[in-house]
Amino acid sequence: MTKAAVLGAGSWGTAFAKVLADAGSDVTVWSRRPEVAESIVTRHENPGYLPGVVLPPGLHATADHTQALAGADLVVLAVPSQSLRTNLEAWKDDLPEDATLLSLAKGIETGTLMRMSQVIGQVSGVDSNRIAVLSGPNLAREIALGQPSATVVACTDSSRALAIQKDCATGYFRPYTNSDVIGCEVGGACKNVIALACGMAAGIGLGENTTATIITRGLAEVTRLGVALGANPATLSGLAGVGDLVATCTSRLSRNRTFGERLGRGGSIESAQDATNGQVAEGVKSCTSVRALAAGFDVEMPLTDAVHRVCHDGLEVQEAIGQLLGRRTKPE
CATH class of the missing domain: 1.10.1040.10 (N-(1-d-carboxylethyl)-l-norvaline Dehydrogenase; domain 2)
Structure with missing residues (x-):
């Protein structure tokens, strides 16, 4: 079973954590606000971002990033693009060795004009073949409600792309792979x-x-x-x-x-x-x-x-x- 850490408890981070859990992964969500993590664990809901959506009972959550990252095979970066660098600076020393880093952030960094995978590589120092991105018609609420959607997992390492594809494939969420990051x-x-x-x-x-x-x-x-x-x-x-x-x-x-x-x-x-x-x-x-x-x-x-x-x-x-x-x- 894949152990996944989803760093970011916004609407898309929470929805994708649900996808991973529904696909059979052991998932822990990190939230910067302890009350959001507590709500996910005790109420099985993230009312601030996905009100009314019932989250899987086995979905873990914490406000401690070291706890979320411990032993993770897959680290999902689900914070806004312009705050990714700052957050990753705080997380980089706790990233598990050889974990795949998957970016959900969509943007070009202000100032550096870097894509998110470039920011991840520069801050974390990991090889580019460990960095993947996910993109597609993925409106968070629809996916959280189990409505059919598809996405693309892109990584220069095809084996990692295939592993992520397996980790997030459900009856309502269909991932395709690509090498074009x-x-x-x-x-x-x-x-x-x-x-x-x-x-x-x-x-x-x-x-x-x-x-x-x-x-x-x-x-x-x-x-x-x-x-x-x-x-x-x-x-x-x-x-x-x-x-x-x-x-x-x-x-x-x-x-x-x-x-x-x-x-x-x-x-x-x-x-x-x-x-x-x-x-x-x-x-x-x-x-x-x-x-x-x-x-x-x-x-x-x-x-x-x-x-x-x-x-x-x-x-x-x-x-x-x-x-x-x-x-x-x-x-x-």
Whole structure:
């Protein structure tokens, strides 16, 4: 039996811990707040993030990361992308030898412009073949309720990817393997930015044609960046690319879409944050990092640039839409 430590008790960390437990793993969740860990153990619920979802009775939880990591074969990193480095600095000395490190975080680190697997490698010092990433159309609440979904586990070591695949395969959760870590990470980071754009468009009253256009053109610019970084374009046509993009851009369970919709209705960054119960809309910070990364590789990403300017430069959503529509026409 695989012993797994899930470091992070947010909605996706908790949902994925449930998946691992349902698949037969011995799972311990680490929460920075002791009361959340206690609720998972005694009430079998994480009311702050997944209210009403019954968690497996055998799911362990603790506020002590050393206890969670002890003897773990699989360490799941389920904290927001911009806090991953800080957390990992505190955890690195307690990581079990030869454990596989699996990232659920989706983003490009501010300042360094590193993907999450790069951050993990730099901070922990482990070989890249021990680092895996997971990405796909994985809205946490739906998965926690047992609704069918699929995902991609990417790792340069195929045996580790296969092991994770086995550890999280259930009757409702179907994992596929891939060796394209870059493609999965680029898709996961950029889809949050495009989802913000979709939300903004919905917030000012635009309809499905606009949403479809943003998703399609968003996929084109994400693919351009992925290819420039060395990704396989086929990865971005699959679950970790277009699959994740569609789910995040269209669902009201998506924090990034919801956040963007609030902005489109004239709300501030602060009020939009309050409306998502204080949960992180990763795209707000990632849009700046993705934009800078694209500029470094001379990749044109007009939607990402527009989202950045709305979130950080005070550009009105209506004006951003107008500027995008006013761009020079060209062949698709």
